[in-house]
Amino acid sequence: MITEIGHLSLILALLVSVLQIGVVGVGYAKNIFNWLYAGTLMAVVQFGFIGISFLSITWAFVNSDFSLTLVTNNSHTLKPLLYKISGVWGNHEGSMLLWVLVLSFFGFLLAVLQRQIPLKFKALVLFFQSAITLAFLSFILFTSNPFARLEFPPFNGYDLNPLLQDPGLAFHPPLLYLGYVGLSISFSFALAGLANGSINSAWASWVRPWTLLSWVCLTLGIALGSWWAYYELGWGGWWFWDPVENASFMPWLITTALLHSTLVLEKREQLAKWTVLLSILAFSLSLIGTFLVRSGIITSVHSFASDPTRGIYILAIMFLFTGGALVLYLLLGKKIRGGRVFSFWSRESALISNNLLLVISAMVVFIGTFWPLIIETIQGDKISVGPPYFNLTFTPFMIALSLLLPIGVSLAWKRGNIARALKSLIAPAILALVLAILILSLQTGMRMLGPVGLMLAVWVILGTLWELAGKVGIGKHPLGKSLRWLKLLPRTEYGKSMAHLGFGFTIIGIASITSWELEDIRVVRIGDVYQVGSYEFQLLDVKETGGPNYFAQVGEFEVIHDNSQVAVMLPEKRVYPVANSTTTEAAIDMGLLRDLYIVLGDFQGEDAWAVRTYIKPMVNWIWIGAFVMALGGCISLSSRLPVLQKRKPRKAS
Amino acid sequence: MKNLRKKGRIQLLVVSAILLIIASVLIGYGFREGISYFRNPTQVLADMPGPDETFRVGGLVQPNSIQKNGDGSIGFEIGDLESSIGVVYTGILPDLFAEGQGAIALGNYVNGVFEATEILAKHDEKYMPKEIADTLREQGLFKPVGETSQ
Numbered sequence: 001m002i003t004e005i006g007h008l009s010l011i012l013a014l015l016v017s018v019l020q021i022g023v024v025g026v027g028y029a030k031n032i033f034n035w036l037y038a039g040t041l042m043a044v045v046q047f048g049f050i051g052i053s054f055l056s057i058t059w060a061f062v063n064s065d066f067s068l069t070l071v072t073n074n075s076h077t078l079k080p081l082l083y084k085i086s087g088v089w090g091n092h093e094g095s096m097l098l099w100v101l102v103l104s105f106f107g108f109l110l111a112v113l114q115r116q117i118p119l120k121f122k123a124l125v126l127f128f129q130s131a132i133t134l135a136f137l138s139f140i141l142f143t144s145n146p147f148a149r150l151e152f153p154p155f156n157g158y159d160l161n162p163l164l165q166d167p168g169l170a171f172h173p174p175l176l177y178l179g180y181v182g183l184s185i186s187f188s189f190a191l192a193g194l195a196n197g198s199i200n201s202a203w204a205s206w207v208r209p210w211t212l213l214s215w216v217c218l219t220l221g222i223a224l225g226s227w228w229a230y231y232e233l234g235w236g237g238w239w240f241w242d243p244v245e246n247a248s249f250m251p252w253l254i255t256t257a258l259l260h261s262t263l264v265l266e267k268r269e270q271l272a273k274w275t276v277l278l279s280i281l282a283f284s285l286s287l288i289g290t291f292l293v294r295s296g297i298i299t300s301v302h303s304f305a306s307d308p309t310r311g312i313y314i315l316a317i318m319f320l321f322t323g324g325a326l327v328l329y330l331l332l333g334k335k336i337r338g339g340r341v342f343s344f345w346s347r348e349s350a351l352i353s354n355n356l357l358l359v360i361s362a363m364v365v366f367i368g369t370f371w372p373l374i375i376e377t378i379q380g381d382k383i384s385v386g387p388p389y390f391n392l393t394f395t396p397f398m399i400a401l402s403l404l405l406p407i408g409v410s411l412a413w414k415r416g417n418i419a420r421a422l423k424s425l426i427a428p429a430i431l432a433l434v435l436a437i438l439i440l441s442l443q444t445g446m447r448m449l450g451p452v453g454l455m456l457a458v459w460v461i462l463g464t465l466w467e468l469a470g471k472v473g474i475g476k477h478p479l480g481k482s483l484r485w486l487k488l489l490p491r492t493e494y495g496k497s498m499a500h501l502g503f504g505f506t507i508i509g510i511a512s513i514t515s516w517e518l519e520d521i522r523v524v525r526i527g528d529v530y531q532v533g534s535y536e537f538q539l540l541d542v543k544e545t546g547g548p549n550y551f552a553q554v555g556e557f558e559v560i561h562d563n564s565q566v567a568v569m570l571p572e573k574r575v576y577p578v579a580n581s582t583t584t585e586a587a588i589d590m591g592l593l594r595d596l597y598i599v600l601g602d603f604q605g606e607d608a609w610a611v612r613t614y615i616k617p618m619v620n621w622i623w624i625g626a627f628v629m630a631l632g633g634c635i636s637l638s639s640r641l642p643v644l645q646k647r648k649p650r651k652a653s
Numbered sequence: 654m655k656n657l658r659k660k661g662r663i664q665l666l667v668v669s670a671i672l673l674i675i676a677s678v679l680i681g682y683g684f685r686e687g688i689s690y691f692r693n694p695t696q697v698l699a700d701m702p703g704p705d706e707t708f709r710v711g712g713l714v715q716p717n718s719i720q721k722n723g724d725g726s727i728g729f730e731i732g733d734l735e736s737s738i739g740v741v742y743t744g745i746l747p748d749l750f751a752e753g754q755g756a757i758a759l760g761n762y763v764n765g766v767f768e769a770t771e772i773l774a775k776h777d778e779k780y781m782p783k784e785i786a787d788t789l790r791e792q793g794l795f796k797p798v799g800e801t802s803q
Contacts, residue, residue, distance in 0.1 A: 371688075383690050389687025582748050584748055602727075
């Protein structure tokens with residue numbers, strides 16, 4: 001019964017979106033207030049229906065309703081509740097349902113928030129938003145119906161992939177989807193702005209919170225996925241340049257660029273066309289990401305079982321929206337007027353360089369990701385593009401970006417003074433250089449990556465702090481006065497500095513782990529002692545245990561450093577009988593300066609086991625940095641929230 | 654004003670052009686180092702790649718072929734429906750690696766043995782890497798392991 005309600009709600013949601021498009025269309029053309037208002041309210045109704053539909057499928061999972069094909073294939077009565085729920089989006093149909101849920105959720109938020117936006121414009125944004133929802137709703141109903149029934153329901157399900165039974169992964173897809181789909185709002189805003197001819201400072205201030213929100217979710221989603229891969233996949237990697245990872249990373253790069261360009265548009269009425277183009281690009285890339293994951297067209301560790309018709313359908317949606325948007329841009333973009341003049345050394349220029357670097361780095365990632373597809377189509381050869389390509393092509397632009405960052409934030413808007421900016425940064429520059437030389441002399445070998453990476457990180461971090469300190473006159477004025485000024489700084493300033501600090505932290509992590517990671521693979525007998533770096537490991541025992549739906553072998557390792565025990569580590573090897581699969585659960589002793597990471601491999605006979613041991617310096621800074629970046633985004637976002645309600649409505653331009 | 658705007662536009666064009674040139678050069682070098690070809694075992698035997706070329710070989714892990722060599726390294730046969738080659742790998746296998754399942758190995762073919770540095774892990778027990786599915790399909794005996802709908 002509940003299943004039927006869910007299915008019906010989904011069909012009703014589709015009808016509402018058709019109705020909404022019609023009502024807003026007519027209301028907009030004929031300027032009828034009531035119709036526009038009704039169109040806005042329909043976003044709320046639509047969200048309600050999709051919400052009911054999503055809840056009902058969740059109910060089916062929680063109660064193990066095996067008359068549904070989806071539940072049978074992806075759940076099991078013995079599974080813990082959290083994973084029954086996360087099982088809803090751990091598969092194709094459910095994850096697409098989550099996708100439209102988020103899509104309509106953003107429509108709903110826009111409908112009830114941001115009262116300062118003129119109704120006519122808001123309705124127009126919702127018109128485009130609803131068109132996207134309609135496309136995906138029809139995709140679900142026609143190609144991937146989550147409510148399909150089984151004729152003969154089995155007594156139990158086929159389990160969820162045990163690798164996916166993990167808290168990190170339970171929250172990774174929803175966050176990533178919030179980010180991906182959040183970009184749909186900026187996209188709809190861009191189209192509405194184009195149609196209406198009003199891409200200006202007000203437009204930027206309306207779009208910016210949505211971009212910030214998507215960016216925060218994307219940042220957290222990507223970081224969570226990377227962290228999950230690190231501790232769950234059991235080989236201790238944190239980023240593989242896999243097509244599906246790239247699919248989430250490209251929108252992130254473009255969204256980061258978009259964040260900076262909306263800033264210019266909001267403050268200086270500059271970069272209007274470019275910002276619109278970025279909005280279109282960002283959402284198009286998230287559609288491409290969906291296509292990559294859903295079609296399985298490129299081999300990836302993340303691919304779900306795939307179905308070609310679905311791939312083609314999503315490809316069609318992608319071409320419709322990206323192509324349509326670009327045509328609209330070409331036709332109407334000319335109407336957007338150019339901005340004010342600024343000198344070469346100015347904040348504007350710095351932000352434009354930021355945008356160029358980010359877009360070009362997204363471009364090299366894009367080429368690397370799609371090259372195998374192109375080669376296979378043209379030559380028929382099957383190739384793959386691996387990490388060496390990405391490391392070589394992507395890194396230089398990130399180096400340029402981090403070199404530029406402190407200088408950029410020190411330049412004034414419109415007409416900056418480069419000499420003064422550089423002079424104010426002498427101290428961070430010297431400190432960063434000294435550190436690099438120190439590290440170079442301490443490390444064995446002359447590899448430059450570690451010292452240069454840490455130098456850049458310190459440059460970014462100190463440069464950010466120096467700029468903040470300079471702004472409140474620390475050193476020039478009494479400390480008390482400076483601190484009072486610091487309190488008075490707008491929250492967006494804190495947000496910006498925080499995000500830049502996070503970027504610096506992430507560089508620390510990446511540079512350290514890439515340069516100084518230690519890896520050791522060997523066969524260890526019970527009782528054996530071995531040395532990795534300055535740590536001593538002893539395998540004490542291997543025991544058999546079990547959990548609710550698995551059996552496990554647990555190794556017990558004692559770790560000694562400087563003659564004292566640091567940790568007892570318990571890596572596991574689990575067997576899930578229902579799914580007939582094994583997973584390795586690495587044991588990780590976490591620390592701010594290093595992680596110790598042990599993986600228990602296969603039994604080699606006679607009390608001996610294959611063991612892989614890593615020492616990973618500073619690795620956690622990668623995710624700490626991402627978290628701090630996201631926190632910065634949240635702080636900036638929070639400064640917008642009261643503003644959202646207070647501002648008086650502006651007249652439509 | 655007009656001249657200033659024009660000047661700004663030219664500066665922008667020059668900077669973008671320089672960045673694009675740098676990107677193209679990097680992409681060229683990147684492709685040299687980063688690209689690896691995929692071959693199935695039959696192709697490897699027909700036209701043996703040199704020991705310096707890193708490439709990927711994929712197929713089904715042959716039944717009863719996995720051997721533990723005692724030094725932590727593992728040997729197994731990877732095959733398509735016509736032929737198979739021996740693979741040696743030191744390290745810990747991905748969780749979903751099993752006999753009769755599809756697998757992809759990255760490494761070099763040295764003296765008749767494929768020395769793998771990486772074995773591609775799968776995320777999902779129902780999924781078969783596209784290259785392997787294609788190989789089996791070309792050889793006319795495709796078991797639709799990867800395309801049962803969920």
